[in-house]
Amino acid sequence: MILITPVIRVEKIWGHLATWGHKLAKIMPSAIRQRYLSNSPYQHFAFWIMFKHGDRVKRAEIIRESLAESKKVNNILRLGMLDDIDRHDLEQLAVKIKVPCMVIAGSRDDIVRVSSIESLVKNMENAKLVMVKDAGHLLPIEHPHFTAQTIKSWLANL
Numbered sequence: 212m213i214l215i216t217p218v219i220r221v222e223k224i225w226g227h228l229a230t231w232g233h234k235l236a237k238i239m240p241s242a243i244r245q246r247y248l249s250n251s252p253y254q255h256f257a258f259w260i261m262f263k264h265g266d267r268v269k270r271a272e273i274i275r276e277s278l279a280e281s282k283k284v285n286n287i288l289r290l291g292m293l294d295d296i297d298r299h300d301l302e303q304l305a306v307k308i309k310v311p312c313m314v315i316a317g318s319r320d321d322i323v324r325v326s327s328i329e330s331l332v333k334n335m336e337n338a339k340l341v342m343v344k345d346a347g348h349l350l351p352i353e354h355p356h357f358t359a360q361t362i363k364s365w366l367a368n369l
Contacts, residue, residue: 212312213362216320216348217301217331232257237290248286254278263319263347273352305334312338313365315358317346339365 236244248254258274258281312335316328325342332340341361343350351358 212308212310213365214312214314215358216316216323216350217314217328233290236286245286248290254281263317263321263345263353265345270353277352302331302334305331305338306336308335308338310337311369313341313362314338315341315343315350315361317343317348317350317353319345320348322348 236247239247255274255278258277263270314328314332314335316323316325318325320328328342329340332338343354343357346353
């Protein structure tokens with residue numbers, strides 16, 4: 212099993228602001244909700260929180276590309292994704308995982324504390340933690356080649 216930047220619980224202020232914004236969107240009339248969720252400054256702010264690539268130019272490029280891609284995502288699906296955060300307690304589920312597991316996380320994640328990710332891994336019977344320096348919450352987008360190579364290498368050594 213591979214977990215990439217798992218959200219155990221939203222803990223940091225930026226994560227709370229992002230989830231609060233989505234909870235607010237859920238109670239808006241659909242026309243207003245559509246404008247709010249597709250609002251470019253709102254999306255830019257959200258991506259600024261999630262992406263922490265060490266290279267500023269690369270970070271700006273990732274944010275630009277993500278803004279363009281986010282326009283293709285159905286806003287109802289986006290809201291549903293965030294609903295799942297509150298639905299499950301990963302720390303309780305972690306003790307039940309008996310298969311080999313690798314958890315990949317960013318050292319600069321502004322959504323989940325590194326200590327929570329470390330605690331999650333500690334509660335798992337057979338888990339390895341890979342902490343990526345100067346990375347934020349969305350590793351496959353910030354560091355796609357590193358993420359893919361790490362997974363490929365781990366799977367080859369099972």
